[in-house]
Amino acid sequence: MPELPEVETIARGVHERVRGDRIVDVWFGNYREPFKTPAPRQAKGLAGRAVLAVHRTGKHIVFELGSSDAANSGTEPEAQWIVHLGMTGRLLVTTPDAPVAAHTHARLDLASGRELRFVDPRRFGRLEFRSLKKGAPFQGPGAEPLTIGADEFAALFHSRRMPIKAALLNQTLLAGVGNIYADESLFQAGIRPRRRTNRLTADELGRLRQALLKVLDHAIRLGGSSVSDYVDANGVRGFFQLEHCVYQRTGEPCLRCQTPIRRILVAGRGTHFCPKCQR
DNA sequence: ATATGGCCCTGGTTGC
């Protein structure tokens, strides 16, 4: 389940490998509904364009695309391709003769002779094409957890009364936090997932922001968490799953106090916490 | 404003 650190890792990897390349041909499989932009329009929009840069916004990977005029690519983006990996989506840079994995829904032939492939068994991913001549650039739904200031962070939560776990998962507040990093940062901050946001003290909100920063930063440096079968653009697994303190550790002893980790349901999501360390 | 539950979808796990 790619969240901010996994998406950041993938975006960086793809950026390094395809920046300066050009999309020469596009193939879309029978991916029915999950395209935000219909496949034919998407294929037409992508074909011929230079890849100027690839970066992350929230859980979205944004390709900045130049002109399709080969003689005049320029440096100003004219279009964007936005990829959301959902639960099981992958972006892979391969050679054309590499075996095509099951559930490969998109293949972009690059001028360098390589391919960019989108694979997604569960089909929760979304692909969108945007022309910047017709519309505004993509903006994430919520604030960036890595750069949000303390005051802005506190302001997001103090007027609401939903469980803090639900608030962390709400992408229109903070974009990029998912189930793993919500649980881990609440553990690091010592806050119970069901606490109401408006009942959190300024001190607790400060701790939570710091914990979130620390956890996300650490996870990015370890290449993300490889639960299920996440791999980055080079097919390499991350290592942050080895650092998980609570996520998917139901019944195992808390790494701080030995109390068994508990699992409850918050906002319909499995939620893991230490009943002693988190108040 | 918030809560709940269904839907999408497949693969891994569990239960008999």
Next chain:
DNA sequence: TGCAACCAGGGCCATA
């Protein structure tokens, strides 16, 4: 051992 039922969950939607 084999097979079916079940569950995971990000985002979105309808309903309470």
